[in-house]
Amino acid sequence: MQPTDIRYQNYIQILKEELVPAMGCTEPIAIAYGAAKAREILGCLPETVLVEASGNIIKNVKSVVVPNTDGLKGIEAAAAAGIVAGHADQILEVIASVSDAEKQAIRTYLDEHEITVRPAEGDVIFDIILTLRSGDSYVKLRIADYHTNIVHVEKDGVLLLEAGHTAENVQASTLTDRSSLSVEGILDFVETMCIDDVREMVERQIEYNSAIAQAGIDGNWGANIGSVLLHHYGNDVKIRARAMAAAGSDARMSGCELPVIIVSGSGNQGITASVPVIEYAKELQVSHDKLIQAVTLSDLLTIHLKTGIGRLSAYCGAVSAGCAAGSAIAWLQGGGYEDIAHTLVNSLATVSGVICDGAKPSCAAKIAAAVDAGILGHQMYCDGQQFYGGDGIVTKGVENTIRNIGRLGHDGMRETDKEIIRIMTGL
Incomplete structure (x- = not known):
């Protein structure tokens, strides 16, 4: 993808709009x-x-x-x-x-x-x-x-x-149109982009989100899901990827005053999209620029998956980010388009439908499960295993499956969302 391509400029602008700091x-x-x-x-x-x-x-x-x-x-x-x-x-x-x-x-x-x-x-x-x-x-x-x-x-x-009336799930006019996003287009962008076009914002994401993840491991925050994982499952990179992301969420949900870089309006999604990828990059000893590419890939895939669902839903946003992180991990290990597409479909088929019942410590456990599904989705493909069109909500073609996920999260879970709110508010 050439820098003169309108999609290239859109992708840069989308990242600028999404990768912002929040405490x-x-x-x-x-x-x-x-x-x-x-x-x-x-x-x-x-x-x-x-x-x-x-x-x-x-x-x-x-x-x-x-x-x-x-x-x-x-x-x-x-x-x-x-x-x-x-x-x-x-x-x-x-x-x-x-x-x-x-x-x-x-x-x-x-x-x-x-x-x-x-x-x-x-x-x-x-x-x-x-x-x-x-x-x-x-x-x-x-x-x-x-x-x-x-x-x-x-x-x-x-x-x-x-600024005009608002409507449910309308892409606000002040944000760049997300319709140009696709798995194929995102991968093309990441593999051909000038790293310096994204370096500053992605490096800040790596720095901030790594810091809060480490704080979550070092401190006593929430349910300490990261520490539980490391204590009972060991220190393998597959566990560290889950544990560090969960730890960052636990710290953030429990009042840690460190900032994070958000994705799709969510700090938990920003952590989940980046921290597991950072852990794998360390393990694989890839170059710093390759790490930046991988995190960018995960960020854009997360945004793509979330666009059809909307900013807030009964569908847990960490699922999108965990599946995207699994796909970026697949890319770090040499995977191409087919690997990434199948990793996404396999992982989405596994954990789509996890509910969002608000921000609180259990978000960390959901993040751990989502990252695990992302990694499993890649391991399935490596072993020649996959879910096929017609298996539940999976359909032929990764973009078609992503559209189904958007329909599920935005339309199908609307009444679920209302019932969750009634349960939480005692109404």
């Missing part, structure tokens, strides 16, 4: 970002706060620790952190710099001010509406479709921003 689970951080921005526009600390959130936002914020809050969880904590200590110009690192005094101030604000949470009206999957009031003044701000997409701002009856 903490991205859904509560999106609330903190919106709250910080709204407070900035209001010009003072609000006396009351109303947060209207779609079911998937409620699901993903309910059980995860908001970083830099001394262990607080939930929508109220995320909003308070953004209001009291947030820096909106830092976007998804909005609460990366919080002093000890500000941590106490967040708790005080929660104790002394009214923060009301309600389900958002309508069917938009990703929807956050914040209304901050002080005296007779108010600011209403809406984020929809993805984490940093502010689509509406009004102050005291004056419209400051209106």
Whole structure:
């Protein structure tokens, strides 16, 4: 693929849009970002706060620790952190710099001010509406479709921003069209690209995500899935790939204040797409540039798999990233298009349907299972084994199977998503 090819430029731009830093689970951080921005526009600390959130936002914020809050969880904590200590110009690192005094101030604000949470009206999957009031003044701000997409701002009856209506799973116009992505095109791009076009952003992903994975192994975070795997299964690279990715998630879900580079709006997916590939690259002693290529391959495959599903779903996003990581590992071991395509199909057939029941420590175990399926998918192909079209949701051709996965995650699991939210909220 030539740099002058429109697809080449699209792929570069997609990576720039997706590989961004975030500290903490991205859904509560999106609330903190919106709250910080709204407070900035209001010009003072609000006396009351109303947060209207779609079911998937409620699901993903309910059980995860908001970083830099001394262990607080939930929508109220995320909003308070953004209001009291947030820096909106830092976007998804909005609460990366919080002093000890500000941590106490967040708790005080929660104790002394009214923060009301309600389900958002309508069917938009990703929807956050914040209304901050002080005296007779108010600011209403809406984020929809993805984490940093502010689509509406009004102050005291004056419209400051209106970015148009939102619709479920619509590819927001501010993002590059993902329809040019294909397994064949992604592989062509990775094998022919100028490494320097992606070097800075992928090297940052390798650095950040390796650091939080190591912190997860070294510390006591969540359910310590990484340490459990290493203790009971040994130190083989197949185990390390699962353990390190799980450890990064455990740390992140439990309030670790290290940043990650996200993929498809998710830090867990960013970790899963990169860390297993990094472990295999170390084991195989490949060049640094080849590692960059492999991580880029995994990132783009993850994005491709997730495009049809949507940003938030009942379908666990770690599955997409784990299957993509398995395919990048296959490439590191000399695999070509056929190897990668069959690895994807084999692994997707194995773990598609794992549910997303919000952000919390069990995400780490799901990541371990997804990476294991990705590695197994490659080992199956190496031994001449595969799943065939007609085997369940598998159909002939990797792109057709990917479309089936998108249909399953976006359409088929919609009612499952609603039931999960009802179970989690006790309704």
